[in-house]
Amino acid sequence: xxxxxxxxxxxxxxxxxxxxxxxxxxxxxxxxxxxxxxxxxxxxxxxxxxxxxxxxxxxxxxxxxxxxxxxxxxxxxxxxxxxxxxxxxxxxxxxxxxxxxxxxxxxxxxxxxxxxxxxxxxxxxxxxxxxxxxxxxxxxxxxxxxxxxxxxxxxxxxxxxxxxxxxxxxxxxxxxxxxxxxxxxxxxxxxxxxxxxxxxxxxxxxxxxxxxxxxxxxxxxxxxxxxxxxxxxxxxxxxxxxxxxxxxxxxxxxxxxxxxxxxxxxxxxxxxxxxxxxxxxxxxxxxxxxxxxxxxxxxxxxxxxxxxxxxxxxxxxxxxxxxxxxxxxxxxxxxxxxxxxxxxxxxxxxxxxxxxxxxxxxxxxxxxxxxxxxxxxxxxxxxxxxxxxxxxxxxxxxxxxxxxxxxxxxxxxxxxxxxxxxxxxxxxxxxxxxxxxxxxxxxxxxxx
Amino acid sequence: xxxxxxxxxxxxxxxxxxxxxxxxxxxxxxxxxxxxxxxxxxxxxxxxxxxxxxxxxxxxxxxxxxxxxxxxxxxxxxxxxxxxxxxxxxxxxxxxxxxxxxxxxxxxxxxxxxxxxxxxxxxxxxxxxxxxxxxxxxxxxxxxxxxxxxxxxxxxxxxxxxxxxxxxxxxxxxxxxxxxxxxxxxxxxxxxxxxxxxxxxxxxxxxxxxxxxxxxxxxxxxxxxxxxxxxxxxxxxxxxxxxxxxxxxxxxxxxxxxxxxxxxxxxxxxxxxxxxxxxxxxxxxxxxxxxxxxxxxxxxxxxxxxxxxxxxxxxxxxxxxxx
Ligand code: SF4
Numbered sequence: 001x002x003x004x005x006x007x008x009x010x011x012x013x014x015x016x017x018x019x020x021x022x023x024x025x026x027x028x029x030x031x032x033x034x035x036x037x038x039x040x041x042x043x044x045x046x047x048x049x050x051x052x053x054x055x056x057x058x059x060x061x062x063x064x065x066x067x068x069x070x071x072x073x074x075x076x077x078x079x080x081x082x083x084x085x086x087x088x089x090x091x092x093x094x095x096x097x098x099x100x101x102x103x104x105x106x107x108x109x110x111x112x113x114x115x116x117x118x119x120x121x122x123x124x125x126x127x128x129x130x131x132x133x134x135x136x137x138x139x140x141x142x143x144x145x146x147x148x149x150x151x152x153x154x155x156x157x158x159x160x161x162x163x164x165x166x167x168x169x170x171x172x173x174x175x176x177x178x179x180x181x182x183x184x185x186x187x188x189x190x191x192x193x194x195x196x197x198x199x200x201x202x203x204x205x206x207x208x209x210x211x212x213x214x215x216x217x218x219x220x221x222x223x224x225x226x227x228x229x230x231x232x233x234x235x236x237x238x239x240x241x242x243x244x245x246x247x248x249x250x251x252x253x254x255x256x257x258x259x260x261x262x263x264x265x266x267x268x269x270x271x272x273x274x275x276x277x278x279x280x281x282x283x284x285x286x287x288x289x290x291x292x293x294x295x296x297x298x299x300x301x302x303x304x305x306x307x308x309x310x311x312x313x314x315x316x317x318x319x320x321x322x323x324x325x326x327x328x329x330x331x332x333x334x335x336x337x338x339x340x341x342x343x344x345x346x347x348x349x350x351x352x353x354x355x356x357x358x359x360x361x362x363x364x365x366x367x368x369x370x371x372x373x374x375x376x377x378x379x380x381x382x383x384x385x386x387x388x389x390x391x392x393x394x395x396x397x398x399x400x401x402x403x404x405x406x407x408x409x410x411x412x413x414x415x416x417x418x419x420x421x422x423x424x425x426x427x428x429x430x431x432x433x434x435x436x437x438x439x440x441x442x443x444x445x446x447x448x
Numbered sequence: 449x450x451x452x453x454x455x456x457x458x459x460x461x462x463x464x465x466x467x468x469x470x471x472x473x474x475x476x477x478x479x480x481x482x483x484x485x486x487x488x489x490x491x492x493x494x495x496x497x498x499x500x501x502x503x504x505x506x507x508x509x510x511x512x513x514x515x516x517x518x519x520x521x522x523x524x525x526x527x528x529x530x531x532x533x534x535x536x537x538x539x540x541x542x543x544x545x546x547x548x549x550x551x552x553x554x555x556x557x558x559x560x561x562x563x564x565x566x567x568x569x570x571x572x573x574x575x576x577x578x579x580x581x582x583x584x585x586x587x588x589x590x591x592x593x594x595x596x597x598x599x600x601x602x603x604x605x606x607x608x609x610x611x612x613x614x615x616x617x618x619x620x621x622x623x624x625x626x627x628x629x630x631x632x633x634x635x636x637x638x639x640x641x642x643x644x645x646x647x648x649x650x651x652x653x654x655x656x657x658x659x660x661x662x663x664x665x666x667x668x669x670x671x672x673x674x675x676x677x678x679x680x681x682x683x684x685x686x687x688x689x690x691x692x693x694x695x696x697x698x699x700x701x702x703x704x705x706x707x708x709x710x711x712x713x714x715x716x717x718x719x720x721x722x723x724x725x726x727x728x729x730x731x732x733x734x735x736x737x738x739x740x741x742x743x744x745x746x747x748x749x750x751x752x753x754x755x756x757x758x759x760x761x762x763x764x765x766x767x768x769x770x771x
Contacts, residue, residue, distance in 0.1 A: 048627075048670050050647030056572065059634040059644060119629015119644065123609075126628050130609040137608035137632055163628030228602060228638040228735050376640045377732060378593070381576050 003438040007429050011165055013269070014423050015172065023263060023418075030411040037404010040397040041116060049119055051397045060375045063117035065365040066402050070110035070409065071144070071220045072241070072361065074417035076249025077103025081350075082206040091277055092422045093431050094269050095253055097200070098260065100155040101422060102252050105412035107148045107216075115406050136222045143215040151207045156184065158202055161195075161426040161443035164188040190443035195436070209251065217241045223394050224368070230307035231372035240292040246417030247285040248361035251354035254278050258351040260417060269423055272347060279345030282354070286336045293328070311375045320371050323363055331360020450544035518659075526659040531623055534662035534680070537615030542740075543595065543678055544618070544719060546728065549746035551699045552577065552590040560677070561694030566665060569650040572643040574676040575691055588753050589746035592699060594691065595620060595641045595676035596739030603642065604635035612673070618705075618740050619678050623662045627672035634673060638735055642675045665685070690712060697750070705740075 019027065044051050045310040051091070054061050078097035115121050131138045163185035167178055188194060221241035224232035234240070254275070260268040300308040302314075315324045335353045338344035374390045381388060394402075416422070426439050497509045518526070554577055562568065562575045574594070581588040597620045604614050611626035612633055634642045650669045656667045663680040679689035687693075692700040693713050703710030703719060710719045722728065726744040 048647040049644075050750070054644075054646065056634070056643045057640065059631045117630070119631070119646075119673075120627065120669075123626075123628045126609045126626065130611075130626065132608060132610050135606050135608040135632070136631060139608070141608075191594075223632070225634075226606065227636045228737075229635065232635075377638050378640050379578050379580070381573070435617075 003434045004432050004442070006432055007165075007425070007442045010425050010428050010432075011169070013266070014420050014421050014425050014428070015166060015169070016177075016417075017264060019418060020263070023414075027411070030414065031409045033150050033407035034404050034411055035105070037401045037407065039093060039267055040400040040404065042117070043397060044401065045121070051395060053392050053395050053398060055390075055392070057376060057390045060117075060369055060371060060373065061392060062366065062370075062394050062398055062402050063113055065369040066114045066362075066405060067110055067117065068220055068241075068365040068369065069362050070106045070113060070405075071217055072245035072248050073252050073358075073409075074103045074106035074110060074147070074249070074367070075150070075213050075217055075242070075245040076253055077107075077154065078209045079246050079249055080253060081154055082209045082213070085202075085206050090431060091274055093203060093336045093427050094274065095257060095278075096427075097155065097159070097420070097422050097424050098256055099249075099253050100151060101413055101416045101420070102249070102256060104148070104155055105409045105416065107144060107151060108412060109409040111144060111148070112408075113402075116401060116405070121131070126422055136219060136226050140217045140223065143212060147209070147212050147216045150212060152204055154202070154205050154209065158427065159420065160185055160188045160198065161190060161439065162421045162424060163281060164190060164443040165425055166421065180419070188443060189445050190440045192440065195307050195440060214242055217245045224372075229372050230305075230375055231311045231368075233307075234296065236292065236295050240296050243285070243292045244288040244361065244364065247282065247289045248358055250278065250282045250285050251357040251361070254282065254350055254354040256413070257346055258354075260422060261347070266423070269428065275347045275350050276342070276345045279350050280341050282350075282357075283336055283339045286332055286339075286357075289334055290336065293332070296381065307375070307377065311371055314371055320367060324367055327360040327364045327367065331357055331364060366417065371406060454488075476732045497540040500634040501704065523659050527625070527661075528648075530659065530661040531625060531726045534621055535613060535615065537617035537619060538680065538683060539588060539616070541617040541683075543597070543683070544703055544705045544710065545678070545741045545754060546701040546703075546710050546719070546744065547592055547741060548699050548701070548726075548744040549589055549591060550744060550749045551697045551742065551751075552592055552746075553697060553751040554590045555696055555711065556689035557696055558592060561690040565679075567652060567655050567668075569652065569668075574641075574643070574674070587746070589749075590753070591743070592691075593639065593641075593731075594741060595678070596639060596737065596741045597678060599738035599740065600736060602638065602737060606632045606636040608632065617680075619680055619681065621662055621677055622665065622672070622674060624665070624672040624674065625660060625662075627669070629671040629673065629674065638732065638737070642673050644673050645670050654734075 013313055040051075052061060052063075077100050078090055081096040083104075085096060115124055116430035118124065119356075127138065129140050131141070152290035163181045166173070167181035167185055170178065172178075173181070218241065221237040225234055227233065257270050257274070257278075261267060296313075297312070301312050304312075314320050335357055339350070343349070370392060374392075380390060426443060429439050429442070432437075484666045497511060556577060559573055559575050559577065563573065566574060568574060575592065577590050577592045579588060597618055599614075599618070601612075601614055601620050604612050604620060607613075608630060609628055610627055611624075611628065612620060612622045614620055630642070631644060634644065645668055648670045652667055658664075658667055660667060660669075661681065663677070663684070665674055665677050668674060681688075682689055688702050688711070689700075692702045695712070698712040698714060701710035701712045701715075701717065701722075703716075705719065708719045710717055710722065722744070723742060728742040728744050730739045730742055
């Protein structure tokens with residue numbers, strides 16, 4: 001195959017394509033879930049947080065644990081597109097845009113869900129007009145917006161040549177879509193200078209996004225670790241959160257790439273070998289997370305200090321025990337064991353394992369946020385002489401908003417997948433040995 | 449402006465001349481500006497009199513026609529002045545509370561008075577009396593708890609928008625017009641002090657038309673946080689907070705650290721001497737929050753711990769071993 005034929009074929013294979021029935025069904029379900037969540041949120045806007053099961057003890061609930069989940073998943077953008085890119089792991093080229101799409105959609109939802117949790121969402125802008133720098137929430141606002149911006153640039157900047165390539169394909173897309181590509185190619189003409197600027201910027205941003213990514217999840221962990229409460233009062237929280245985030249993020253990439261590969265028949269690009277490599281990476285990340293979990297639970301369990309021991313009892317053998325052991329065993333131990341074997345890293349099984357890890361990770365955040373609030377220092381207030389017990393069973397609306405937000409994140413991802421070349425055409429061409437000149441020409445103003 | 453011989457009184461002369469008043473029934477509160485009050489007191493009105501509480505806390509009788517409802521603009525000015533004043537604190541003061549655990553017999557009059565004066569809806573008490581037992585073999589006792597108005601308040605450090613703040617007089621207050629309802633302060637407070645207006649607050653008919661004043665924490669606002677405020681509105685008028693005066697057993701003492709005096713209304717002590725003589729302490733001192741509420745240990749109790757009300761022991765929970 002000549003070099004221009006390779007580019008031809010890549011473009012044919014990787015250009016955005018219409019969904020089949022399954023894809024449409026999927027979008028339909030996501031829209032329904034998102035709309036249900038929106039409906040519940042409208043009710044919450046009218047009636048206030050009263051419609052949740054939150055109370056003066058459990059004052060943060062699944063909105064917050066869901067927020068932590070979104071932030072965690074979004075971290076993968078930096079893992080794949082920065083760390084792997086910088087370490088020159090060429091096999092990960094087909095994954096970098098997938099990872100950025102996951103990052104962008106999840107960080108957007110993280111920002112939205114935190115507004116959902118606010119008692120006075122209409123005062124959201126006070127964070128900017130009256131923000132006080134000593135509050136970890138303000139740090140979070142700063143780093144999350146920074147991360148969103150860098151992630152958006154890291155998604156769109158390397159896409160310029162692809163946009164330029166696609167906008168030349170008259171008749172293959174509806175006209176508005178082609179115009180969109182033209183717009184997002186931002187006048188790309190594919191000369192040497194542009195390529196040089198682009199690669200330099202990508203390189204710089206890839207470095208820059210690493211501390212910012214570590215910061216978003218570390219700061220998110222500090223929302224808890226800066227308080228005096230048992231279970232949150234931990235110096236281990238930053239790395240513990242980051243490790244957990246890398247693990248769930250890698251699982252998310254695997255799940256998404258499996259779905260995309262099936263939908264678009266991309267076995268040739270998202271190869272079994274990539275699954276194998278991602279599986280190995282996931283084992284390593286899970287082991288790191290296991291290590292931090294042991295750190296997080298073993299030392300306080302050994303000491304049994306007041307303020308920790310009742311909480312740990314609640315987690316190990318009490319009301320949260322099924323969820324706790326469920327997430328530890330199914331969400332971590334069993335996946336580690338399975339993925340240690342080559343057959344455990346075959347696409348289908350790895351996909352299932354990844355889904356289990358993601359679900360486990362969601363509940364893991366529940367366990368980080370909520371049980372602590374069941375154990376205040378002071379006794380629970382007595383009502384008519386009987387100590388009231390602390391309860392928190394999320395209501396229908398809470399679940400519906402939470403599910404809606406998860407669906408919305410998936411919907412954003414799906415839309416981006418539908419309309420963007422989610423595997424980088426020009427980088428794949430480069431990977432397949434097409435010379436720079438040819439790539440430049442392909443994305444240049446002249447017809448190929 | 450401050451008179452030296454006033455123990456807990458702040459001179460109110462510098463404040464705007466507006467009155468909060470309630471119609472004799474007390475059911476409805478409205479607002480009025482009565483600049484020309486003297487003239488109208490002298491007669492040419494409708495003759496119908498209403499009784500008002502003026503800004504100095506005195507009950508005065510004025511003619512009903514003297515009361516004009518405030519315009520939107522005037523109301524906003526008052527609210528913004530209230531909010532500004534609430535941040536400053538009462539000059540030269542450093543409020544302190546002492547709670548004598550030996551005297552508490554769980555009468556709950558404090559809570560009742562607090563609930564009444566702050567129009568607290570439902571079960572969202574600002575003041576609670578906890579049944580405490582430090583260890584299995586030690587005696588149980590009652591522990592009333594307000595907000596501790598810490599000198600190193602974790603709730604203030606975490607607030608992203610300066611909605612809760614520490615004033616010069618030591619009070620930790622909330623501006624409900626600023627609060628965004630993130631509830632970080634609730635997570636931050638280790639004493640479970642803060643409560644939240646999850647929905648539209650109930651039972652607020654009597655206060656909902658007042659101009660908002662953070663020093664009254666009224667009218668309460670949906671979606672914002674609230675807590676015990678040490679009644680700065682009472683302090684400004686030279687009165688003690690409601691819980692102090694309501695307690696029949698003289699459990700609560702209140703005063704000014706700068707004057708080194710605390711009083712429960714009938715007895716007055718030198719604060720430092722009281723601490724020394726009775727071995728005062730602060731709850732969970734090791735958290736480093738520096739509370740301004742001190743406890744006197746429950747020794748030599750005036751009343752034995754009331755076993756007659758048959759409360760189930762607090763056993764089995766982590767707070768068994770707290771002190
Ligand atoms: S709930 Fe209100 S007072 Fe508390 S931290 Fe948030 S904004 Fe500040």
